[in-house]
């Protein structure tokens with residue numbers, strides 16, 4: 001059995017004549033102390049019926065955390081290695097062969113140093129200690145219209161381990177967005193360049209989800225991120241939750257609810273539900289574990305960027321779009337002149353001399369520069385109209 005567009009778990013369920021559920025488990029976990037994480041991850045899976053509901057014993061499983069960039073787990077940019085370790089333990093108990101890896105942020109001519117990412121995020125240490133093969137996504141095969149890692153072909157199941165974060169371009173990054181890391185190399189840049197409107201980019205994310213659906217997803221929201229996520233410009237948020245499920249649409253819907261966002265605002269979730277790929281109606285999602293209404297979670301601070309314009313009616317949006325704009329700018333004292341933003345910009349509109357200069361005529365407001373900046377040195381400024389009407 002190999003991971004295909006219709007999802008190996010779906011076929012597994014059908015083979016066993018079991019019902020399909022849009023079930024999401026929500027489990028509290030106060031911190032990253034290993035024993036506590038292990039217990040919480042086990043509860044997350046057990047509330048869904050146990051690991052064998054998703055993974056065949058003895059199979060080969062690709063585990064894909066979110067390893068966006070070379071930062072330590074305390075920054076909450078990447079999936080914590082103890083969450084990965086707990087999943088490895090569960091899979092080993094049913095004699096699975098585990099392979100771990102991710103395609104970190106790759107933009108333009110700049111390729112994130114994967115070795116450094118694996119070292120700093122702590123994933124290499126965990127894989128070494130657990131005797132798990134850690135791979136890079138350097139080989140690819142065209143699936144649908146995307147060059148996806150061939151490790152999908154080599155494995156029977158995919159387990160996705162996203163991080164619970166806001167995202168300046170897609171509003172949130174959770175179950176569906178984590179799959180963007182399956183796209184190989186600089187093709188990610190091409191997608192950002194060609195599909196720079198949020199609704200178009202959302203369709204791309206859903207295309208990828210349609211092609212490579214994980215058997216199981218566990219979202220690390222123990223230490224989450226709010227504000228200008230998903231990288232160094234975001235703010236840490238101690239949330240203390242893990243979310244699990246097989247339906248990424250349902251997972252992102254519950255995640256949006258916890259963040260205080262309407263599910264209609266998350267374009268990828270909306271598009272995936274429209275295509276019948278999952279459930280985005282909370283009333284039709286069975287939440288096991290914590291009652292999220294009783295958790296009294298303060299709404300997340302959302303990114304200050306162009307996503308907000310999507311809340312406006314289409315006609316109004318068309319009229320105002322050229323006037324309501326968001327621009328990256330450099331917070332000079334923080335900038336270390338590493339030049340990384342220059343290399344990642346899909347429109348080549350950043351120039352580095354004594355200072356960073358942006359060509360706003362060419363800028364498409366994708367905020368890849370902000371996402372890749374290691375020093376949180378890129379902020380977002382609003383046009384005058386955006387300020388006046390409070391967007």
Ligand code: SF4
Nearest residue numbers: 335336338339341373
């Ligand atoms: S803004 Fe950030 S990415 Fe760009 S040169 Fe400065 S520190 Fe590097």
Ligand code: SF4
Nearest residue numbers: 345363364366367369
């Ligand atoms: S300068 Fe504009 S186009 Fe270039 S990466 Fe930043 S936001 Fe995107």
